[in-house]
Amino acid sequence: MSDAPESGFSLELGEDLARTRDWLHEFVASVIRPAGAEWDEREETPWPVLEEAAKIGLYSLDFYTRQYLEPSGLGIPVVFEELFWGDAGIGMSLVGSTLAALSVVANGTPEQVGEWCPQMFGGPGDVKLGAFCSSEPEAGSDVAAIRTRATYDAATREWVLNGVKTWATNGGIADVHVVVASVDPSLGSRGQASFVVPPGTAGLSMGQKFRKHGIRASHTAEVVLSDARIPERCVLGGRDRLEERLARIREGGRAGEQAAMRTFEASRPGVAAMAVGIARAAAEYAAEYATRRVQFGRPIGQNQAVAFMLADMAAAVDAARLLTWRAAWMARQGRPFLRAEGSMSKLVAGETAVRVTEQAIQILGGNGYTRDFPVERWHRDAKIFTIFEGTSEIQRLIIGRAITGLDVR
Ligand SMILES: Cc1cc2nc3c(=O)[nH]c(=O)nc-3n(C[C@H](O)[C@H](O)[C@H](O)COP(=O)(O)OP(=O)(O)OC[C@H]3O[C@@H](n4cnc5c(N)ncnc54)[C@H](O)[C@@H]3O)c2cc1C
Numbered sequence: 546m547s548d549a550p551e552s553g554f555s556l557e558l559g560e561d562l563a564r565t566r567d568w569l570h571e572f573v574a575s576v577i578r579p580a581g582a583e584w585d586e587r588e589e590t591p592w593p594v595l596e597e598a599a600k601i602g603l604y605s606l607d608f609y610t611r612q613y614l615e616p617s618g619l620g621i622p623v624v625f626e627e628l629f630w631g632d633a634g635i636g637m638s639l640v641g642s643t644l645a646a647l648s649v650v651a652n653g654t655p656e657q658v659g660e661w662c663p664q665m666f667g668g669p670g671d672v673k674l675g676a677f678c679s680s681e682p683e684a685g686s687d688v689a690a691i692r693t694r695a696t697y698d699a700a701t702r703e704w705v706l707n708g709v710k711t712w713a714t715n716g717g718i719a720d721v722h723v724v725v726a727s728v729d730p731s732l733g734s735r736g737q738a739s740f741v742v743p744p745g746t747a748g749l750s751m752g753q754k755f756r757k758h759g760i761r762a763s764h765t766a767e768v769v770l771s772d773a774r775i776p777e778r779c780v781l782g783g784r785d786r787l788e789e790r791l792a793r794i795r796e797g798g799r800a801g802e803q804a805a806m807r808t809f810e811a812s813r814p815g816v817a818a819m820a821v822g823i824a825r826a827a828a829e830y831a832a833e834y835a836t837r838r839v840q841f842g843r844p845i846g847q848n849q850a851v852a853f854m855l856a857d858m859a860a861a862v863d864a865a866r867l868l869t870w871r872a873a874w875m876a877r878q879g880r881p882f883l884r885a886e887g888s889m890s891k892l893v894a895g896e897t898a899v900r901v902t903e904q905a906i907q908i909l910g911g912n913g914y915t916r917d918f919p920v921e922r923w924h925r926d927a928k929i930f931t932i933f934e935g936t937s938e939i940q941r942l943i944i945g946r947a948i949t950g951l952d953v954r
Contacts, residue, residue, distance in 0.1 A: 556870070558623065562615060566623050572601060573631035581632030584762035585922050590718065591635050591762050592672070598639055599669040606666040609643050618877025622818035622869050629822030633926035634762030636819060641714040641763060642666055645675030645723045647812050652739050652781035661741050665721050676719035678710035678768050685712075686939050688725075689734035693770060695726035697784070702777045704740060706770040709752065712933070716766040717751020720744045723781070724770065728791065735794050739781040748773030759925030812934065813887035814872040817894035820930040821866045824898040827905035827923050828858040834909055851908060858901045865894040885940075885947035892940035895930030902927045 558566065576597055584591040598604035612620030628636040642665040649661050665675030684690035693708025706726055710716065722742040729736035742749050752767025780787055832855050835846030845851050872890040875882065882888070902924035906913035913920045931937040945953040 558619060559615075559617060562617065562620060562623055565612075565620075566627060569603065569624060569627045572598070572603065573627050577628065577631030577635050581635060581762075581919065582916070582922065584632070585634055586761075588756065588761040590638050590674075590715075590764045594635055595638060595672045596669070599667070599672050604639055604666065604672065605668065606646070606663050609640075609646070609666075616877070618874040619870055621815045622821075622866075622873045625815050625818040626822040626825065626866070629819040630826045631822075632762070633819065633823050633923070633929075634760045636822070637714065637760045637763035640815075640819070642673075642675035642719070643815070644714065644812055645677040645719070645721065648677050648723045648739055649741065649781060653741075654781075654783055657741065657778075657781060657783075661721055661743075664744065665719070667720070673721075674715045674719040676713045676715040676717075676722045676768070678713040678716060678722055679725040680712045681709060682711050686936060691725055691727055691734075691737060692730075693724065693726040694730070695728050695738065695740055695780075697728075697777075698774075701774070703774045704777065704780060706740060706742070706748070706773040706775065708770050710768040710770070711752075712755070712765055713768050715764055716768040717749075717754075718764055718766070722749060722768060724768075728787065732791065732794055736791065738787050740775060741779045741781065742770075742773060742775055743779065746773050746775060758928060759922070760929055813891045814869050814876060816930070816934045817865065817869040817872065817890035820891075820894035820898035820927065821862060821869055823923050823927050823930075824858075824862045824865060824894070824901040827898075827902040827920055827927075828855070828862050830920060831855060831858065831905040831908040834912075838910075845908070854904050854908060858904050861897045861901055865890070865897040868893050883947065885944040888935070888940040888943040888947075891930075891934065892937055892944065895927075895940075896937060898927035898930050899924070 580594055595604050602608055612624050625640060628639055646662045646665050649658055664673055667673030681691055695704050695706050698705055706724060721744060724740050724742055725737055726740055727737050748771050750769050752769045754766040757765060777784055835851050835855060836844050838845045868890040872886045875886055902920060905920040906924055909918055909920055912918045942953055
């Protein structure tokens with residue numbers, strides 16, 4: 546304990562969370578980091594690593610739930626930063642299901658959370674996955690353009706889903722898919738709802754699997770829905786609530802948020818933390834390298850040009866982390882993001898990760914450009930953070946609208 550007076554403000558992690566971080570770091574440093582290069586080359590879901598993680602209680606609904614409920618709000622940022630410090634592709638495989646689970650928590654009833662979330666994680670010896678499917682070939686940034694249709698068949702009391710989803714993390718290999726679909730296209734984004742597609746549903750199949758620039762250990766694919774029939778209870782929030790909401794909108798009542806948007810809003814600080822993890826890995830690696838690599842008779846880090854770059858990298862990582870922690874704390878406190886603080890964290894952390902990993906390559910010189918050193922992979926991995934969960938441009942749009950109150954386009 547320090548002698549500093551009680552200030553009412555602290556950036557100190559609670560004891561439990563600090564212990565969790567240290568426990569996790571050991572696993573990440575000994576299991577995840579060493580496996581990164583192999584699974585990047587294989588471009589496959591690293592099932593053995595997921596199994597190991599399930600065995601120690603890391604890949605589990607219980608573990609992630611505890612982090613989401615951690616009182617300071619920093620549980621998820623701290624855990625995600627550690628995982629992605631280890632490896633972003635494997636990290637994404639380990640957290641991909643949480644996005645699907647979050648959409649159920651954000652839009653579903655307690656019964657739906659209880660029924661579907663455990664089936665997205667499974668347990669040791671029986672690891673399961675969830676997938677969140679919002680994006681479509683014609684609806685990326687423009688979520689309102691979603692064309693996948695959900696129609697209700699009163700005779701069988703089933704929903705019938707038709708459409709093509711794209712870019713779905715764990716798409717087609719997940720046990721549970723959460724699909725955003727339009728129930729009433731005449732209402733645009735306000736006519737959308739989220740649906741759980743249970744395991745083994747006929748009519749859901751995997752389209753093409755994408756071969757990617759980075760996070761290659763994370764599976765990304767199209768999901769094709771062709772007369773996929775799911776029970777009435779699978780609409781998140783329940784059918785009665787959906788019908789009431791649609792009736793209200795048709796009568797000109799308040800719109801209500803888009804289902805997909807609610808999921809993204811809640812998940813942004815977590816995504817920012819992933820980018821912070823990659824950036825921190827690169828900043829640390831480059832600093833260490835700069836003290837060992839000798840040119841002109843001295844470590845390259847003794848040159849101001851290199852030391853200043855390392856200084857910028859370290860400061861940028863900490864700045865991104867502080868924005869991330871602020872947003873996560875606000876979210877946990879139930880404070881509204883009036884200045885789009887969630888988007889700020891995602892924007893800054895994503896761009897920081899890209900810049901810092903590029904600087905790390907520069908500091909490693911030729912070595913940095915080869916696959917014998919991890920920084921080129923980290924640079925490839927970092928780039929996704931200016932694209933998914935809202936591109937940097939979309940984050941700026943959201944922030945710009947929030948701080949001006951104008952309908953910025
Ligand atoms: C590896 C990976 C994993 C993903 N995982 C998932 C997932 O699990 N589930 C899911 O639903 N989706 C997922 N996505 C999809 C991701 O969220 C979208 O790629 C992203 O929203 C961007 O959409 P788009 O690719 O169609 O790009 P577009 O929307 O076509 O954007 C192209 C460019 O135009 C810019 N742009 C578009 N509109 C505007 C505007 N109004 N103002 C200024 N600039 C604009 C964009 O910023 C971007 O630079 C994933 C994507 C990838 C690559």
